Amino acid sequence: MHDLVRDRILRGEMMAGDPIRQDALAAEFGISKIPLREALARLEQFGLVRSQVHRGYVVSALSAAEAEEVFALRIQLEPLAMAHGSLAADAEDRRAASAGLKALNESILTGDEAEGALNRDFHMLLVRPGAGQITLQFIERLNMVAERYTRLHLRPPGRDSRACAEHDQMLALWKSQRTHELQSLVRRHLDDTLNDLRVQLAEIEDHRAL
Numbered sequence: 001m002h003d004l005v006r007d008r009i010l011r012g013e014m015m016a017g018d019p020i021r022q023d024a025l026a027a028e029f030g031i032s033k034i035p036l037r038e039a040l041a042r043l044e045q046f047g048l049v050r051s052q053v054h055r056g057y058v059v060s061a062l063s064a065a066e067a068e069e070v071f072a073l074r075i076q077l078e079p080l081a082m083a084h085g086s087l088a089a090d091a092e093d094r095r096a097a098s099a100g101l102k103a104l105n106e107s108i109l110t111g112d113e114a115e116g117a118l119n120r121d122f123h124m125l126l127v128r129p130g131a132g133q134i135t136l137q138f139i140e141r142l143n144m145v146a147e148r149y150t151r152l153h154l155r156p157p158g159r160d161s162r163a164c165a166e167h168d169q170m171l172a173l174w175k176s177q178r179t180h181e182l183q184s185l186v187r188r189h190l191d192d193t194l195n196d197l198r199v200q201l202a203e204i205e206d207h208r209a210l
Helices: 002-010 022-029 033-045 064-088 091-110 115-130 133-153 159-175 179-209
Strands: 049-052 056-059
Touching (some): 002 033, 002 115, 002 133, 022 033, 033 049, 091 115, 115 133, 133 179
16 A cells, blocks of 8 residues: 555656545455554655645645755765665676666666666665664665655656666676775765756745745
8 A cells, every 4th residue: 555655656657736635545455544643744854745734634835845855865875875785795796787787778778667666676776785673674774765856857858868877877886896986976966966966956845836
């Protein structure tokens, strides 16, 4: 249930500010409202929905402040975590990462709606081999919150090819254990994304103010 509602939000099927129609969703999924409320409470922890007094839950709006916080934390954590993953990865980890990148690049170039989730999966495949449980869960949570921002970032023309090129280079450095270069690239990759998002989110805020 949690995953179903989350994916609808991340794919943009439920837009920012939309109320969560709990009766309709419960009927659609054939469940009571109790597990649905539990799922919404979990989604609120990820910042995807927010509760309002006497109104229930609504889909959270994209926020410049949230993007700044999420990407700042990712810039602090992911480069080193990927370096550790590079050093700890075995042959199976490298095969999985290559397969993950292939799926992501195909999704980006074809405009598949799964691109956000596949981007998250690829980043986690590079982190997972060398991360402890707490680090892994924390970075995965950050990537999940970042997914809507990643989708927004990839909308303008040319962003898809840039993302593919950077991911290709990232994997090559990761597989060859060139950890210093890898960390520099990951920081730049995330920092450039945040800089682009600052412009896009400012435009969205200006539009809301009209």
